[in-house]
Amino acid sequence: MQNKVKIKEIFKSVQGEGPYIGYNQLFIRFSKCNLKCKYCDTDFKSNLIEYSTVELADIVNKSENIHSVSLTGGEPLLDVDFLQEFLPLTNKKIYLETNGTLYQNLEKIINYIDIISMDIKLNSSSKNGDLFDVHKKFIETAKNAKKEIFIKVVFDEKVTDEEIKKTVNCAEKFDIQIILQPKTDGECLKLKKDLIEKVYNKFLLEYKNVRLIPQTHKFLNIK
Numbered sequence: 001m002q003n004k005v006k007i008k009e010i011f012k013s014v015q016g017e018g019p020y021i022g023y024n025q026l027f028i029r030f031s032k033c034n035l036k037c038k039y040c041d042t043d044f045k046s047n048l049i050e051y052s053t054v055e056l057a058d059i060v061n062k063s064e065n066i067h068s069v070s071l072t073g074g075e076p077l078l079d080v081d082f083l084q085e086f087l088p089l090t091n092k093k094i095y096l097e098t099n100g101t102l103y104q105n106l107e108k109i110i111n112y113i114d115i116i117s118m119d120i121k122l123n124s125s126s127k128n129g130d131l132f133d134v135h136k137k138f139i140e141t142a143k144n145a146k147k148e149i150f151i152k153v154v155f156d157e158k159v160t161d162e163e164i165k166k167t168v169n170c171a172e173k174f175d176i177q178i179i180l181q182p183k184t185d186g187e188c189l190k191l192k193k194d195l196i197e198k199v200y201n202k203f204l205l206e207y208k209n210v211r212l213i214p215q216t217h218k219f220l221n222i223k
Contacts, residue, residue, distance in 0.1 A: 005082040006031045006048040016216045018117055018179045023067035032078040037126040057089035068093035080105040087112035103138040116142050116149040124158040132166045139174045156183040168206040178210045
């Protein structure tokens with residue numbers, strides 16, 4: 001009997017975040033999440049469609065002119081049992097967007113993942129508590145498997161110096177890139193230019209492999 005999963009949406013669009021910005025991807029948005037971020041505005045309870053592993057793989061394998069398949073959410077790793085059956089059936093590069101907390105689930109499918117975009121959920125903006133210990137274990141799992149991984153950080157005016165130091169410590173320990181994302185409200189940045197530059201410079205004083213890249217898909221008004 002095939003595993004099945006409830007998916008919020010499947011769509012083709014341009015990646016709007018991080019170092020792969022501008023690449024065409026097939027996005028598969030999973031409907032579960034183990035965190036409750038204060039700024040999350042996605043409805044994960046309605047209009048869900050159930051797919052079997054074969055049905056979803058067929059959609060992926062027939063997709064043309066894409067750089068990769070983005071598994072996003074929610075948190076895709078909550079459906080790891082489904083992914084274990086689904087991913088071996090696919091023939092595309094896999095790009096995992098994750099909150100970086102379920103490292104034990106990552107271990108089960110790491111061989112099928114090509115690129116990992118890992119969010120660090122700062123308590124100052126997401127109100128999820130301090131997650132840095134599990135973030136480090138997650139990064140270590142990816143690096144041990146020699147997988148490409150980078151960190152994304154959404155920040156607002158409440159970001160603390162301690163959070164900056166802990167984020168840098170995560171990245172520096174494993175020599176990975178940090179992508180800073182000022183919080184947005186729809187198509188508009190919520191932060192003033194001076195504050196954005198101040199936070200960016202604080203990161204740069206601690207670590208050089210940092211890039212400031214807003215969520216450009218919001219400015220372009222695309223998914």
